[in-house]
Amino acid sequence: MSNLLPHSDDLDFWRLYDTSVPARPANVACPPLLELAGYVDDRLDGAARERLEAHLSDCLECRDAIVHARGALESVASSGDVASPLAVIRRARTLRARGTRGRHVLRRIGRWGVAAAFAALAAVGGLEAGAATSGPQTTVETALQDELSFGLLDETRFEDDPLITWPVELGVESGEEQ
């Protein structure tokens, strides 16, 4: 049958038709990142793999994610990539206990006294009126803004004392205690 059809370049054939789809299929949720990661690592069983490939065939965004992940992993593995920036490491370390629960954090901060902590933060402009009173600080922007402001503090001050929690946590976590 195929002899009745053009034998020109396959790509030309493809372009005779409307093959377009939205970058992401409408009304379909993209799979969790963990599933995409499982695909990259070849951890999916046959059915899950087929299901994901069905999604990938319709979702440019997820295809792009797979390509990106493979590229980034190869690039790091080959060590020909950018060096690990020290500034980035030091900055991320200051976040260290931010993920703990508010109660836990406040208990540890209690060593200083909450008032002292607030005073220290206010001194560097970390608790501007808006940031302190605008309700639950759940947005990433706010969290990051806090982090950036608090980054002005000397992050090495308590580097070696795991019991003392860096006061950056207060701005983010205290809302949970209300």
Place this chain on the structure above:
Amino acid sequence: MDVDIQACIDGDPRAWDQFVTRWSKLIFSAVNRAVLRGPGAGSPRDLVEDIVQEVFVRLIKDDCRLLRTYDPARAGLSTWLTLVARSVAIDRLRRKARPVRSLEASEETLAVARTPEDQPTADTPSIPLHVLTSRQRLVLRLLFDEERSVEEVARFLAVDPQTVRSTKHKALSRLRAHLSLQPESPGMGRSG
């Protein structure tokens, strides 16, 4: 170096230090790659460093909500972190482009929308992709829509290039066979 994720979740600062030290290079690299390919020119160092920090923030914010979703039985940590880093980067780049958009970092947030420049006209017939398997559709999309090489597609699917060629061949044969039954198809028109 194995990093104790549970200890990070439990708020152990030393575990967090190890986590950051172990994974910052990978995250930096993944963010850098995403920024380079995102909208806007270049990869300003400050922006990349800010996004890397945002990746760490998102992992541990809300009581490590995101970090808790990681399951070592389902994927390697490096792979998952790479995808998280990309997702955060793209989110940030979109926010930059559209500052009004509300942003709740979610596990599902992904990718940059790339609109095909050459939209087909209204009377272009649709290709009957439903006659193909998922794998066949995926291969044709990667080869023809994205114009990737056979080798790139093989890497995407983690198969050898010969498998890609054979999948492509079967897919096109199946499409052509299906279309040849439909006299209205442009392929038929062109050949006859």
